[in-house]
Amino acid sequence: MLPSQFLKLTPSTPDEFIGPAGAIAKLLQRAVKDSTAAGKTPLTVLFNGPPGIGKSALARYLIGLLGSDKWSVKKYSGNDVNIDTVRDIAADLHYKDLFGNWRVLWIEEADLIPAAAQNRFLMLLDDLPQGCAVICTSNCKVDDFQKRFQTRFKIYDVEPPQPQEIENLLRRWLTRPQDLKNISIMSCGCVRQALLDAETCLQAAA
Template identity: 30%
Template sequence: MPFADILGQEKASSYLKKLAGAQKVPGALLFYGPDGVGKARAAVLFAQALNCLDPQARQTGDACGVCASCQAIAKGTHPDVTFVDFTYQARLEVKKDFSSKGYEDELEKEIAKQQHINVDTIRDVTAKSQQKAVGGGWKVLIIDQAQTMQGAAANALLKFIEEPPYKTVWILITNKRATMLKTILSRCQPLAFAPLSQENVTQILKNTGADVPDPDLCARYSGGSVSGALKAAEALELLQNGQFGTPQGPCSVAAGLSRTLVAARQEAQAVLDVLICALHRRWTQTQDPREQRRLQQVLNQFETYKRSIGRNVSPALVLETALMSLDGLNVQIF
């Protein structure tokens, strides 16, 4: 059954199955936890469970995954299930017909610009929430990156999540619950999603056929997140190609960053995250108090480097400086 596909989130899955089986669902749910731990996947599976056409699956609160309703939800074509994310919002912004020449290129550029779920997008989806369900089942409206809703967008959503129509449920997904409006939080039933174990991350990477050379190594630096593991894979490739650990390593790794500033910042942050993880592991392994103090100092420096990358400082310069500060430390990455 589909909920079994969500590794490491047994508590959340069990609660959702219970709700779906009873067909008694809060008007609004808040899925919160780190990125890459299964929140969005769980939201889609919950929508499938609520609308599954298989009576046996519905009795267990799960979805069959193969009926017409489950397949349509998985493909994003079910008329009663709406998944709002930056891609959805970008499609609203691109005025061309999707079959027009150049549509995909324009859409990709628009997606790259997205930073906030805006009020026009919220108005679009709230209008859909008031429409009668086509299939006679549940209307499910999912908003990913809900923490990016600013004042006008959040306020436009308030009255709709407070008293949604019969058999309508809102699911808000966030990795920063604390930054959201209290008025939004007070209207949602919270459901926590925990960081994944290293074993779970490895298994998910293998199950999904992720294009990573060493799932176990990437999982080690994942921070309990599948998306973290994918970022770690790119960082490890940069370190390996740049001959990390050699005298020319700092300059070579920094030179391997992308030429566009946004991409270079993301790559440098990912490399620093991998190095911080390796430094922390070394700190826990050493018994030498002097080395522990030195490692602690370097770890503090690395947090400063991470903040610097988010400012008007060259990511390549910051990364090269950070790598040079490892001189003399026995830090093993691979």
């Protein structure tokens, strides 16, 4: 497996995450358990932090915990969400899944949702039916969101892994100590960048 292919994998346990994301994965297990026990009360989650540290992997992991298949998940980029999109989403979420699965709305870079659409989106969050989950990611600081936006989410601040944790991951592909050290430090905690740099290093040595 190439390093870039590793990016597409979804961890199956918290221990498979790199860095602090693993601790968040354990919290997600409890959140899903509690929500399911309460009759599938709606889940609204925001993963916040720098690029390339596992926010999307956490989103995929949460979807796996919910047991939702690809037909029950709608994914958008924040800058593609306008008022009409939110209205369509709101109407769709009120239809129960044919097989009783969780319905999931996944928005990457939710901070890019236009201001006008944000107001309608807040109404959607307030009216979520049972068995629905809204998962958002963002590269912004939490304080950059409007307070009324913040209070509607369970917020998980995802911190970057340490250089040693990245180095341990890269040992699957690289053996030269200098390459391992350089990439793990220069990536500044961005796992995605470290994996891509490792692949470039492998190709240069071939």
